Amino acid sequence: MVQQLARIDDQLRFLVAVAxxxxxxxxxxxxxxxxxxxALTSADGxxxxxxxxxxxxxxxxxxxxARVTRVRWIDQVSETELIYYVxxxxxxxxxxxxxxxxxxxxxxxxxxxxxxxAMYGDFGRGPLADGSPDIVTxxxxx
Numbered sequence: 001m002v003q004q005l006a007r008i009d010d011q012l013r014f015l016v017a018v019a020x021x022x023x024x025x026x027x028x029x030x031x032x033x034x035x036x037x038x039a040l041t042s043a044d045g046x047x048x049x050x051x052x053x054x055x056x057x058x059x060x061x062x063x064x065x066a067r068v069t070r071v072r073w074i075d076q077v078s079e080t081e082l083i084y085y086v087x088x089x090x091x092x093x094x095x096x097x098x099x100x101x102x103x104x105x106x107x108x109x110x111x112x113x114x115x116x117x118a119m120y121g122d123f124g125r126g127p128l129a130d131g132s133p134d135i136v137t138x139x140x141x142x
Contacts, residue, residue, distance in 0.1 A: 003032050006077050006098045008108075015112030019141055028114065031136045034121065034128070035099040040078060043068035047083055060087035069094075076100070102128060102135055114139040 005011045018028050051064035063085045070079040077096045084091040100108075106116050116139050121132025128135060 002030055003097050003099065004095060006075060006096045011108060012112055015109070015114065019113055022141060027117065028139045029137070031134045032100050034132045034135050035101065040071050043071045043078060045069050062086050100135065105135065105137060109139050113142055115142040
C-alpha cells in the first residue's frame with residue numbers, strides 16, 4: 001500500500017490516518033521494496049514472468065508477468081504493469097510504484113509524527129544493507 005502513494009501529501013494523509021487508528025502503545029509495521037537501481041535503470045518495457053504457470057481448481061491455468069514501462073526519476077516512481085494470463089485471457093493491472101530509500105522513510109515518518117524503532121532488510125529481521133530485498137519498518141507514535 002505504501003508504495004502506491006506516489007505524492008507526498010497522500011503519504012502524509014495516510015500516516016495521519018494510521019496514527020488515528022493506532023492504539024496508544026501500538027506499532028505501525030510495514031514493508032517496501034529496497035530499491036534495486038540496476039533493475040530500475042533497465043526499465044525497458046520487457047515483460048518478465050515472475051510466477052510460473054499454476055493449475056487452478058477449475059482447470060484453467062494462471063501465470064503472471066511484470067514489466068516496468070517507464071521510470072520517473074524525479075518522482076521516484078516506476079510505472080509498472082502486472083500481466084495475468086488466465087486460461088486464454090490476458091489481464092493487465094497498471095499502477096505507479098513509488099520507491100523509497102531508508103533515510104527518506106525515516107524523515108517521512110518523523111514528519112508524520114512517528115519514531116522508527118527498527119528497520120530490517122527482510123522478514124527474518126536480517127540487517128538492512130545494500131542488496132537487502134526489503135525495508136521492513138517498525139514505527140510508533142512519537
